Amino acid sequence: xxxxxxxxxxxxxxxxxxxxxxxxxxxxxxxxxxxxxxxxxxxxxxxxxxxxxxxxxxxxxxxxxxxxxxxxxxxxxxxxxxxxxxxxxxxxxxxxxxxxxxxxxxxxxxxxxxxxxxxxxxxxxxxxxxxxxxxxxxxxxxxxxxxxxxxxxxxxxxxxxxxxxxxxxxxxxxxxxxxxxxxxxxxxxxxxxxxxxxxxxxxxxxxxxxxxxxxxxxxxxxxxxxxxxxxxxxxxxxxxxxxxxxxxxxxxxxxxxxxxxxxxxxxxxxxxxxxxxxxxxxxxxxxxxxxxxxxxxxxxxxxxxxxxxxxxxxxxxxxxxxxxxxxxxxxxxxxxxxxxxxxxxxxxxxxxxxxxxxxxxxxxxxxxxxxxxxxxxxxxxxxxxxxxxxxxxxxxxxxxxxxxxxxxxxxxxxx
DNA sequence: TCTGGGGTCCTAGGACCC
DNA sequence: TCTGGGGTCCTAGGACCC
Numbered sequence: 001x002x003x004x005x006x007x008x009x010x011x012x013x014x015x016x017x018x019x020x021x022x023x024x025x026x027x028x029x030x031x032x033x034x035x036x037x038x039x040x041x042x043x044x045x046x047x048x049x050x051x052x053x054x055x056x057x058x059x060x061x062x063x064x065x066x067x068x069x070x071x072x073x074x075x076x077x078x079x080x081x082x083x084x085x086x087x088x089x090x091x092x093x094x095x096x097x098x099x100x101x102x103x104x105x106x107x108x109x110x111x112x113x114x115x116x117x118x119x120x121x122x123x124x125x126x127x128x129x130x131x132x133x134x135x136x137x138x139x140x141x142x143x144x145x146x147x148x149x150x151x152x153x154x155x156x157x158x159x160x161x162x163x164x165x166x167x168x169x170x171x172x173x174x175x176x177x178x179x180x181x182x183x184x185x186x187x188x189x190x191x192x193x194x195x196x197x198x199x200x201x202x203x204x205x206x207x208x209x210x211x212x213x214x215x216x217x218x219x220x221x222x223x224x225x226x227x228x229x230x231x232x233x234x235x236x237x238x239x240x241x242x243x244x245x246x247x248x249x250x251x252x253x254x255x256x257x258x259x260x261x262x263x264x265x266x267x268x269x270x271x272x273x274x275x276x277x278x279x280x281x282x283x284x285x286x287x288x289x290x291x292x293x294x295x296x297x298x299x300x301x302x303x304x305x306x307x308x309x310x311x312x313x314x315x316x317x318x319x320x321x322x323x324x325x326x327x328x329x330x331x332x333x334x335x336x337x338x339x340x341x342x343x344x345x346x347x348x349x350x351x352x353x354x355x356x357x358x359x360x361x362x363x364x365x366x367x368x369x370x371x372x373x374x375x376x377x378x379x380x381x382x383x384x385x386x387x388x389x390x391x392x393x394x395x396x397x398x399x400x401x402x403x404x405x406x407x408x409x410x411x412x413x414x415x
Numbered sequence: 416t417c418t419g420g421g422g423t424c425c426t427a428g429g430a431c432c433c
Numbered sequence: 434t435c436t437g438g439g440g441t442c443c444t445a446g447g448a449c450c451c
Contacts (some may be wrong), residue, residue, distance in 0.1 A: 036419095043419050061417055104451045188449050220425070221448090247423075254419060289443090299418065308443065340420090345443095 005169060007122050008237060009110040010144045010152035011093070011129065014161035016106035017046040020085050021075045023138040032056065033073040034065055041254050045077060049161060082106075085137055092132055096125055102240045109149050111237035126164050147172075150233035153185050172231040177204035184228050191225070194218070203229050245348060249285060251275040252340030258297040260335045269323045270316075272341040277316030278370055280343055286312035287343035290322035294330070295338035303330055304340070312347050315362055319343060 013019065017035040022028045032051035034044045044065055047056040054069035065072055086105045093100045096119070099111035112125055119125045126143045133139055140162040144155025147169050155165040167175055181203055182192040194217070200206050206229025214222035227233065251272050259265060269292075280287065288311070293304035305326045313319060323341050 039419080041417090041419080043417095045419075059418075063416055064418085107451075186449070190448060244423095248421095250421075252420060302446095304445095306444065338419090342422095 005147050006113045008149050008152040009112050010156040011108050012142045012156045013106040014140045015046055015048050017077055017082055018048040019139045020082055032069050033075055035075050035077045038076045040256050099237050099239055101237045109237045148233040149235055151231050176231050179203045181206045248342055248344040249276055249280050250342030254338045258335035258337050268339050270320050273320035273323055274316045276341050276343050277314055277319050280314040281370055285346050286314045286349055287346045288312050289345035290319055291342040292323045292326040293340035294336055296334035297337050
């Protein structure tokens, strides 16, 4: 396979959520701020560069952050805002090429190989993108340009904030030589540790290491690791419209406090099942497998199981029943910190006709509730047992995720 | 006063069928 | 009477990404 060289651009919005908040509220500009969730047990999802200077990091809880930065301002995140801004920025990117792959709410890959006739150079496109994003949204971004996605992503990480880094084909080897292998997208903590046991810490070392040994140790990943070490990556930029359909739909939540009582567990399971069912129905997805996951109070121990049914479901109470049936097979050994419900083994069917009157009634009731929820968001209407419960008060607002995809089914229920 | 939430892909073993 | 191998589906768990 010998194709002509590609030009790939990776764009990473700097401190995206925090930047959006600072843009919306001028009083926050120039100040150390942290975007958090509304729940009690929340962590920092993003912080401004002013806050990072103090050592504030993603994943810290509020009091840890306050320790390192006493004047830190906490802002409760608002997914609608970020999603909206993200979509607008994607529109802007698409003026340069239709080949835009939305990688997360604050990152995208652009294949600009075909855009060179219109714009003199890749750098030119990068400067225009940066200028327009700054002008329209007041946000800076870091851009990496390289012959493939792996290197473009690596490059965008090299200068932050507001950076531009270009890696040309003839300098790949030199530039990779001393880069830590851990910096490669796909090499996490565990793999990095395994590699270091083999005496590998840099990309250079990884690329020179015998592929056969890597294969033996890491299986299918081994070969890929070897290629990555040499900066080789053939994966295409896939525009989001052509992306695979989503394969699972799930929600989980860390509870305000650890719980043990069955009634209380059931209440949250019902809420989660409703969240999952609502999203599944909105996108005409039916699933055959339900997974219940439980994180215990000690944080490190997990419980849970999956069951596969003989039919496809997407009604909240069917999901709920399955989740409860799993719960009934478990022997709980600790109070519960987190509960999760997930639907998988999905099938996409829009016009499945329910056979029985009972089924029809259920569908009608569900769609009526969905349309109200569509208009008002969150859990304006929900099942009886949730009313007056503490869980309905927060209206699902604890859902904040930096990697949340703003397109298609990956959307959470925010309109 | 610890530690969020949404996903994808891969592996390995067992059941079951032909 | 004796014992192969391929394919598929399922569960559980781990690693990774944002």
